[in-house]
Amino acid sequence: MLKLKNVSFGYNDKPVLKKINLNIAVGDHVSLIGESGCGKSTLLQLIYGLHHTDGFVSWNGIELGGPNHNLVPGEDFIKYLAQDFDLMPPLTVSENVGKHLSNAYPRKKKKRIMELLEVVEMTELADAKAGDLSGGQQQRVALARALANTPELLLLDEPFSHIDHFRKNNLRRKLFAYLKENKITCIIATHDSTDALSFADKTIVLKNGKIYANDAPQEIYNNPPNKYIASLFGDINEVMLKSITPNETSLKMILLYPHEIRLDKNSGIKVVVLASYFKGSNFLIKASLKNKIIYFENSKALMIGESVFITVDKNLIKSRTRN
């Protein structure tokens, strides 16, 4: 288990992480999300051992000392993949991936390199020079290199940021399946809601250097405790309950994702269309609800200025307004 107790850290007295307490079970995949600058990268770096803290960090009972205790930061059983890939440009893809692998058994080493290149779909470029690769290809090589010695704990900082959508989806499925098979615990700092929701056992939300939420992704997405958290997953509406519920008088606010609002000509809740944005599978409609902007999804574009009626499922309203 990864344990953090009272972990605080700041750059030049500017506090970034504030009394973080955290347990992560072996084999779990955790997505770390939060607005830019909230401390995600700093937290990964601190776990890896690049920053000193007066708090306590341990992995499976072994205390991780940090730079005041280790001359060379990091432990063999942890790998940290930073946002810059740190490859050796004159070396080939294979040489980069195998850089930290033992040379004692060359055939075994070659087999391992090819296995890793298969995971990141880079087999065809095994002999290309790293310096000649695109950003996305370099990122995939760096991922393979991070996996080479089968770390127990893998810390990934925005690992797919340079990779195109088509490849990213395939790569994510392959990578996270590989990590599960090999019981590799993984923390991934990300801005991508697919990483945060689809491939994580737990999602941790950071805000101003503190843990703001820590739960199963479905729980956090379906019952977002506040607008900050909900907005990390995409567009979100915060509307007054009475403005979307007939006969309701409460001034309570409710958070609604655009796909949770639909047209219903009998609802009595009128909105005026301001814009329609094509999103591929449907349209995002921007509309005015009692002079407040509201976003909802619809299968077709709607005309600007058109009046339409919207509704929200009663059970959803009940569950969102439980507290």
Ligand SMILES: Nc1ncnc2c1ncn2[C@@H]1O[C@H](COP(=O)(O)OP(=O)(O)OP(=O)(O)O)[C@@H](O)[C@H]1O
């Ligand atoms: N080396 C540094 N020296 C001084 N301040 C730093 C340093 N690195 C980061 N910071 C500051 O610490 C805060 C947290 O930065 P960090 O990179 O951890 O955030 P983040 O959540 O990973 O951001 P992003 O999502 O943009 O990558 C920011 O205010 C940043 O400006």
